[in-house]
Amino acid sequence: MGRLRILVAVAAAALWLPALAHAEERTLTFTTPAISVEPYGVAQQPMLAESPKFDGYVVGLTAEVVDAQGRVQGRDKVMLHHIVFAKIGTPDYTCGGAAERFFAEGEERLALSLPRGFGYANRASDRWGLLYMLMNHKPQRLNGYIRYTVRYVTGEPLTPVKPIWLDVRNCTGPDPVFDVPGGGKTFSTFTKAATFTMPESGRLVSGGGHLHGGGVRVELQNATCGTTPFASRPTWGGPRPKPLLHEPGPTKMSSFRSAAGIPVSKGDRLRLAAVYDNSAPHARAMAIMLLFLAPGGVERCGATPALNIDQGRPAAPPPFSMPLPRAPKGRVSRATSTWVGDYRYGAERILLKRGTTFTWSFRGSVQHDVTVVGGPVGFSAPWTQAGAFRYRFAKAGTYRIFCSLHPAKMVQQITVR
Ligand SMILES: [Cu+2]
16 A cells, blocks of 8 residues: 555644744644455554654654545444554563553543643654554455554653553563453452552653453552552443444543652552453453653652543443354364364354363464353453363353454354253
């Protein structure tokens, strides 16, 4: 496809900030080449991303999926499942490595918006990468284009911020998911947490969370000080795509901004604690919080200032039972193993005795997985092309399973008696 396009749309800030005569805030819009997504399918890939080619500061960032005409796509067409932006060659704050994650959004459409006076420094020579996952809810192959809009300040020194990516999986792999088992009483919850020790002091001036379906809240705790300065909470609702290809996630997560900032000190143990509904299984859940730190001296365990919180309409996750996108076919098998290939499970209907250990043997030319979407217990196998995954069915009931990467094609139902 054609080259990346850049549009410089607005250059207005200088007009109403006479004291900062050369300061300019521009809105830069970039669009990726076409990304083709198969019918009812998922496309995910890392790619290089166009970035501002002059020195300045990112003060805001949003992304959306558009069609070839530039029209924003609804969740019922090519949906932005999630996207992560990273600066290549700069180590990540929490995980190290070769890229610094500085922005992400998912279904909740979290937008980066820093308080006035703060910015994420960017040089003309910096290179950005992005990692996308798009989901097509239509029966035909569609092209999606990721359009991202950067608010960018030049000609003015801002207070630099560093992105801190907290994840309950704590740097344990490229697909940071975990399974909420479910099976608890109504209103019961499941908590997964991880801690990160701050290597420096400063103030957290912005932050927001990411949860999947079933999420109740994700808390930022300071375990050293015994405080919970912020909790990001989900808003639910809005139109649901058909067919459902995964459990619907929050349509918004609360986020905060504060120029005064949440003080954190070198050595403080930050604890990210995700709370999920445990009355039903939620396989392949996530819990992330992206924070922006303005380094500097602070009072140890100082008070959290009043935060400007973009709250949304937080609520408990709605009760939900995920149907399979299609009915499993074929005669009922009593075998205790099956293959997983392109693009089906060897046996789609299986009957087992309670206590049986079942084996899935992967032999695909592309990655697949095993994801429980409904049943007595939630579990999942990671994305893979080879090897085997085993699970012992200790609880009786009907397990509805699909491949989260090929949800409309690869379904399986296992009945345990
Ligand atoms: Cu698959």
